[in-house]
Amino acid sequence: MKVSLFVTCLVDMFQANVGKDMVEVLERFGCELTFPQGQVCCGQPAYNSGYVEESKAAMKNMIQTFEEAEYVVTPSGSCATMFKEYPRIFKGDSEWEPRAEKLAGKTYEFTEFLVEVLQVEATGAKLEGKATYHPSCHMTRLLGVKDAPMKLLNEVEGLELITLPNAHNCCGFGGTFSVKMGPISEQMVDEKVASAELTGADYLIGADCGCLMNIKGRMERKGKPVRVMHIAEVLNSR
Amino acid sequence: MAMKFSTEDFKERIKENIGDDFMRKAVAGAQERLHTRRLDAAEELGNWEEWRSHGEEIRQHVLENLDYYLHQLSENVASRGGHVFFAKTGEEASRYIKEVIQKKEGKKVVKSKSMVTEEIHLNACLEEAGCEVIETDLGEYILQVDDHDPPSHIVAPALHKNKEQIRDVFAQKLDYDRTSKPEELAMHAREMLRKEFLTADIGITGCNFAIAETGSVTLVTNEGNARLVSALPKTQITVMGMERIVPSFEEFEVLVSLLTRSAVGQKLTSYVTALTGPQGEGDVDGPEDFHLVIVDNGRSRILGTEFQSVLQCIRCAACVNVCPVYRHIGGHSYGSIYSGPIGAVLSPLLGGYDDFKELPYASTLCAACTDACPVKIPLHELLHKHRQVIVEKEGRAPVSEKLAMKAFGLGAASNPLYQMGSKVASTVMKPLTKNDRISKGPGPLKAWTELREFPAPEKERFRDWFTHHQKEKGDGKS
Amino acid sequence: MSGTIQNRDAFLANVASSLGRERKQRVERPVWKFQPQHHVLKDASQEELVEVLRSQCRLIHAELIETSLADLPKRLAAAVNLYGGGPLSLWKDERFSGFGLDELIHKQWPAEKKEVNIWDPVLGEKNIELAEKANIGITFSDMTLAESGTVVLFSSPDKGRSVSLLPKQYIAIIPKSTIVPRITQAAEAIRGKIEGGEVVPSCINFITGPSNSADIEMNLVIGVHGPVKAAYILVNDC
Numbered sequence: 001m002k003v004s005l006f007v008t009c010l011v012d013m014f015q016a017n018v019g020k021d022m023v024e025v026l027e028r029f030g031c032e033l034t035f036p037q038g039q040v041c042c043g044q045p046a047y048n049s050g051y052v053e054e055s056k057a058a059m060k061n062m063i064q065t066f067e068e069a070e071y072v073v074t075p076s077g078s079c080a081t082m083f084k085e086y087p088r089i090f091k092g093d094s095e096w097e098p099r100a101e102k103l104a105g106k107t108y109e110f111t112e113f114l115v116e117v118l119q120v121e122a123t124g125a126k127l128e129g130k131a132t133y134h135p136s137c138h139m140t141r142l143l144g145v146k147d148a149p150m151k152l153l154n155e156v157e158g159l160e161l162i163t164l165p166n167a168h169n170c171c172g173f174g175g176t177f178s179v180k181m182g183p184i185s186e187q188m189v190d191e192k193v194a195s196a197e198l199t200g201a202d203y204l205i206g207a208d209c210g211c212l213m214n215i216k217g218r219m220e221r222k223g224k225p226v227r228v229m230h231i232a233e234v235l236n237s238r
Numbered sequence: 239m240a241m242k243f244s245t246e247d248f249k250e251r252i253k254e255n256i257g258d259d260f261m262r263k264a265v266a267g268a269q270e271r272l273h274t275r276r277l278d279a280a281e282e283l284g285n286w287e288e289w290r291s292h293g294e295e296i297r298q299h300v301l302e303n304l305d306y307y308l309h310q311l312s313e314n315v316a317s318r319g320g321h322v323f324f325a326k327t328g329e330e331a332s333r334y335i336k337e338v339i340q341k342k343e344g345k346k347v348v349k350s351k352s353m354v355t356e357e358i359h360l361n362a363c364l365e366e367a368g369c370e371v372i373e374t375d376l377g378e379y380i381l382q383v384d385d386h387d388p389p390s391h392i393v394a395p396a397l398h399k400n401k402e403q404i405r406d407v408f409a410q411k412l413d414y415d416r417t418s419k420p421e422e423l424a425m426h427a428r429e430m431l432r433k434e435f436l437t438a439d440i441g442i443t444g445c446n447f448a449i450a451e452t453g454s455v456t457l458v459t460n461e462g463n464a465r466l467v468s469a470l471p472k473t474q475i476t477v478m479g480m481e482r483i484v485p486s487f488e489e490f491e492v493l494v495s496l497l498t499r500s501a502v503g504q505k506l507t508s509y510v511t512a513l514t515g516p517q518g519e520g521d522v523d524g525p526e527d528f529h530l531v532i533v534d535n536g537r538s539r540i541l542g543t544e545f546q547s548v549l550q551c552i553r554c555a556a557c558v559n560v561c562p563v564y565r566h567i568g569g570h571s572y573g574s575i576y577s578g579p580i581g582a583v584l585s586p587l588l589g590g591y592d593d594f595k596e597l598p599y600a601s602t603l604c605a606a607c608t609d610a611c612p613v614k615i616p617l618h619e620l621l622h623k624h625r626q627v628i629v630e631k632e633g634r635a636p637v638s639e640k641l642a643m644k645a646f647g648l649g650a651a652s653n654p655l656y657q658m659g660s661k662v663a664s665t666v667m668k669p670l671t672k673n674d675r676i677s678k679g680p681g682p683l684k685a686w687t688e689l690r691e692f693p694a695p696e697k698e699r700f701r702d703w704f705t706h707h708q709k710e711k712g713d714g715k716s
Numbered sequence: 717m718s719g720t721i722q723n724r725d726a727f728l729a730n731v732a733s734s735l736g737r738e739r740k741q742r743v744e745r746p747v748w749k750f751q752p753q754h755h756v757l758k759d760a761s762q763e764e765l766v767e768v769l770r771s772q773c774r775l776i777h778a779e780l781i782e783t784s785l786a787d788l789p790k791r792l793a794a795a796v797n798l799y800g801g802g803p804l805s806l807w808k809d810e811r812f813s814g815f816g817l818d819e820l821i822h823k824q825w826p827a828e829k830k831e832v833n834i835w836d837p838v839l840g841e842k843n844i845e846l847a848e849k850a851n852i853g854i855t856f857s858d859m860t861l862a863e864s865g866t867v868v869l870f871s872s873p874d875k876g877r878s879v880s881l882l883p884k885q886y887i888a889i890i891p892k893s894t895i896v897p898r899i900t901q902a903a904e905a906i907r908g909k910i911e912g913g914e915v916v917p918s919c920i921n922f923i924t925g926p927s928n929s930a931d932i933e934m935n936l937v938i939g940v941h942g943p944v945k946a947a948y949i950l951v952n953d954c
Contacts, residue, residue, distance in 0.1 A: 005704070007700050007701075009650075009656075009660075011700055012660065012696075012699050012700045012701055013660050013663060013695050013696060013699060013700075014693040014694075014695060014696060015693065015696075016696045016698065016699060016700040016703055019700035019703075019704070020700070020703060020707075023704065023707065033704075033708075035700075035701060035704045035705075035708075037653070037701065038653050039653075040649070040650050040651065040652070040653055040656040041646075041650040041656075043650060045646060046643045046646045046647060046650070048603055048622065048625070049625060049629070049639070049643060050622070050624075050625030050626040050627075050628055050629035050630070050635070051626075051629055051643040051646075051647070052626050052629075052630070053630070054643050054644060054646065054647035055646075055647065055650075057647050057648075057650070057651030058646075058647065058650035058651045060651070061650070061651045061652070061653070137602070137604035137605055137606065138604075138605070141604070141605040141606065141608070141609050142605055166270070168273075168560070168606065169562040169565070169606075170562040170602045170604035170606065172562070172602065173602065174601070174602025174603060174604065175602075175603075177599070177601070177602045177603075178685075178686065179682070179685035179686050180599055180685075181563075181599060181600060182685055182688060182689060183249075183252055183253060183256060184252060184256075184563055184566055184567055184600065185602075185689065186689050187256060187566035187567075188562055188563070188565075188566060188602075189689070189690070191565075191566075213692075213693065214690065216691075216693075217686070217689075217690030217691040217692060217693075218689065218690045218691075220675060220690070220691040221677075221689065221690050221691050264933065264934070267934065268934045271934060283752070283756070285752050285755070288750050288752040289750075289752045289753075291749070291750045292748060292749075292750035292751065292752055292753075295746075295748055295749055295750060296748070299746055302735065303740055303743045304731050304735070305728040305729075305731040305732045305735070305739050305740055306739075306740040306741075306742075306743040307743070308724075308727075308728060308731070309724070309728055309739075312721045312724055313721075315719060316718050316719040316720065316721050317718060317719075318719070318915075318918075319718065319719050320719045321719040321720045321721075321722075322719065322720070322721045322722070322724070323722045323723065324721075324722065324723040324724050324726075324727035324728075325723070326723070326726075326727060326730070330723075334722075374941065375931070376929045376931040376932070376940055377929075377931035380931070380932075394930070394931060394934065395931070396931055396932070397934070400933060401932050401933050401935075404932060420932040420933060420935040420937050421937050423932055424929060424931075424932065424937040424939070424940050425939075427940070428939070428940055428941060431941065432941070435941075436848065451907075451910070452906075452910065452916045454916065454920075460927065460928050460929055460930075460940075461927050461928070461929045461931075461940040461941045461942065462881060462927040462940065462941040462942025462943075463940070463941045465877065465881050465921070465941075465942065466881065466941055466942075468919075469877045469878055469881060469919075470844070470878075480731070485745050486745065486903075486907060487903040487906045487907050488900075488903045488904065488907060490903065491753070491899040491900055491902070491903040492753055494899070495753070495898075495899065502930070504864075504924075505772070505863055505864035505865075505924075506861075506864040506866050506899065506922060506924045507924065508776075508923065508924050508925055508926065508927050508928055508942065509921065509922070509923060509924070509927070509942065510866075510921075510922035510924075511919065511920070511921050511922070512916075512919070512920040512921075512922075513918065513919055514916045514917070514918050514919075514920075515719075515918055516918070517918055518871070518872070518873070518915075518917070518918040519873070520837050520872075520873030521837075521871065521872075521873050521876070521918055522835070522837055522839075522840060522841065522843045522844065522873070522876050522878075523843070523844055523876050523877045523878045524871070524877060524918055524919055528719075532727075534727065534730070534731075538730050538731050538734045539734070541731065541734035541735055542734045542735050542736050
């Protein structure tokens with residue numbers, strides 16, 4: 001199966017490990033991977049701030065970059081959601097709407113791809129300890145990927161999953177929200193950190209790099225012992 | 239604008255409210271309870287998504303044909319002997335109501351909960367005219383007794399107050415000398431208000447839904463105060479936002495089923511009352527005179543725009559009860575009587591961007607609101623639309639942000655630019671990096687690192703690693 | 717006796733123009749795409765509906781007393797005693813007689829020195845005064861909604877709104893034959909009446925248990941402005 005990686009700008013620049021782990025997991029299940037070099041950012045930061053026109057150039061770049069791909073797989077629910085939004089954003093644009101439509105149709109979030117397309121739940125991963133999972137907002141509500149991460153995590157040997165209290169509440173990232181509305185974001189991420197601590201988990205796992213960067217950054221600042229992990233890192237542990 | 243109740247700026251209000259521990263605990267507790275109750279109520283039906291879709295199609299149909307249904311409603315109210323007044327503005331509505339009361343020589347007005355009368359500042363207008371105006375919903379009554387403290391939640395207006403605070407307010411203003419037990423406080427309010435109900439000349443109610451086919455107005459409460467307001471005074475005045483209408487009883491029952499489940503997780507509230515005209519011939523109770531005031535007050539400006547769907551709202555506050563931002567800042571931070579996600583969408587539309595331009599940014603666009611809405615208003619999309627309007631049409635975005643976004647637009651769209659920037663990032667950031675983290679970032683990173691660590695840029699970007707990785711694999715194969 | 721309508725034309729013209737069209741003269745109620753309400757308790761038997769009502773009464777803090785027709789006077793008398801006796805406020809309703817309650821109302825209660833006040837339009841305002849000082853208000857249920865545990869009352873000159881509202885406590889007599897699945901059937905019945913040329917009663921009350929409020933710290937307080945207790949007496953009249 002030919003898979004084009006859309007690793008997101010955060011992974012490319014700041015969390016290369018997440019990308020590497022995703023690569024190794026996908027290769028293990030026989031995927032033939034490519035990384036279209038033209039990829040930059042899906043445009044979400046500008047788009048969500050209301051700069052729709054400014055963000056369209058980034059979107060067009062992504063549409064072009066992935067035009068030839070068979071499957072597009074990304075380790076970020078939010079960025080996958082953005083690709084899925086493209087057709088709505090280019091609605092009525094006779095050139096770009098159909099191309100956006102095509103991209104949206106072949107885009108998958110990493111765990112969704114494993115479970116739905118590759119039909120894999122047991123990845124053979126092993127990780128000792130207690131973990132709690134933060135379901136990120138865009139991935140669960142807009143992309144509709146709720147069960148796939150749990151199915152995969154349930155099969156990880158040695159991992160005990162504990163429910164995160166008020167898991168449905170946003171971690172306070174929200175892209176530019178995290179800096180524009182700092183005082184509110186702080187309260188939100190603090191509650192998320194406290195909820196994670198309350199579970200007594202060794203790991204807080206998520207499937208969205210932005211949210212994880214937020215939670216991890218706050219944990220580190222406060223010197224919390226909980227380790228924040230992307231699900232790709234977990235699934236590639238052995 | 240009438241819906242605005244604070245002159246402090248948004249950041250100040252947030253700061254103040256974040257420091258209010260009691261409010262925060264109360265809101266978090268209420269959210270958790272109401273969230274669970276709503277989910278249970280939805281689950282019990284089994285096909286909640288179908289219900290939501292039905293609610294949505296009804297509301298959309300009504301908005302698309304609003305002129306027709308309002309016409310039908312007014313005909314049917316009048317044919318039953320009621321009077322209908324169409325008010326373009328809040329002032330017009332208040333003036334009409336004042337005149338009706340003056341004609342009746344009314345002195346004492348009892349009111350049941352109504353957001354639209356808050357929106358048009360009716361109480362102040364009537365008090366100026368010398369009327370005594372008494373709020374009878376327990377929560378509203380508490381706020382009124384406490385020198386008109388503004389509501390902080392659409393359904394539970396006094397959510398931000400604890401029972402000790404309420405006891406103190408009652409003691410100070412009502413000579414209350416019992417405990418802070420909610421039962422005793424409520425009993426006291428019952429006793430005080432019962433006398434008022436029996437002696438009031440005028441009853442003013444809101445309207446949950448008007449029914450066009452029969453000319454009925456419906457009131458949904460748990461306390462029974464709306465029943466008293468509409469059963470005892472000789473004159474009843476009902477004030478409704480012009481969009482709060484359904485074609486017939488059949489659509490009404492669907493929406494009320496959605497409303498009570500979404501608001502409080504009840505299948506129906508204790509009282510759902512459908513009133514048609516004034517008292518019937520031979521009736522003893524019920525008003526002799528009935529007036530329906532239909533208020534536009536900026537709503538028609540929303541019709542026909544990309545924001546039209548916000549008028550589908552049935553005021554259940556489900557979006558408020560799931561909002562992670564409201565959870566921490568409470569209702570008063572919004573500075574509008576409409577708080578939470580619905581308030582952040584509606585307030586700038588009804589009250590203007592001058593006063594409410596920050597509200598659309600008080601959201602992570604997490605879409606919990608959209609998910610919870612029983613009539614499928616795409617609330618997070620509307621918040622986003624506001625941002626777009628603020629940037630593109632209103633030109634109110636800060637210059638620094640505009641420049642940054644322009645740069646983003648260029649950088650994110652152009653691979654060579656990104657390649658260059660991302661490649662040198664690690665080197666540029668090196669002086670700031672310690673243990674693979676940046677604790678004190680410059681420029682745009684500053685706001686981030688005030689609260690959190692920022693990861694240091696990778697020395698080897700993923701894309702570079704991948705190129706090597708592919709090469710190694712290729713080598714291995716050959 | 718027709719009422720007045722003010723400012724309508726300009727108002728509605730503005731609404732239509734906002735919607736980008738001329739005023740509409742005729743709109744058909746659509747056949748709705750979704751109609752989930754008809755599926756609730758669709759095939760439930762009368763006995764099953766009673767069971768639904770029973771469990772719902774527990775949730776709404778309404779006491780449910782079940783009785784045969786023959787035992788109704790005895791059970792109603794007992795319920796009244798349990799609630800502390802008179803004064804009593806009743807609708808002027810021939811069903812009291814039809815359900816064999818004449819003896820109780822006109823002989824037994826007066827003999828026990830319980831004041832019985834029957835709503836009578838001739839007495840005018842006095843009715844309200846009497847209802848207000850009553851300890852218990854008693855009415856029949858015109859329709860009963862199993863799903864929500866709701867009694868539906870249609871007002872009329874003989875059936876004042878105050879009887880179920882002003883007394884300290886409220887008892888509804890529910891003939892089993894009035895039980896329907898949910899509010900959907902009530903709405904249909906009301907529309908049926910209109911189509912049959914009847915006028916809608918000036919007041920229709922859907923009453924679900926006693927009055928309550930959660931306005932103080934979200935604590936449920938039973939009994940606020942309306943009755944502080946409510947009992948349903950379910951009579952097997954089938």
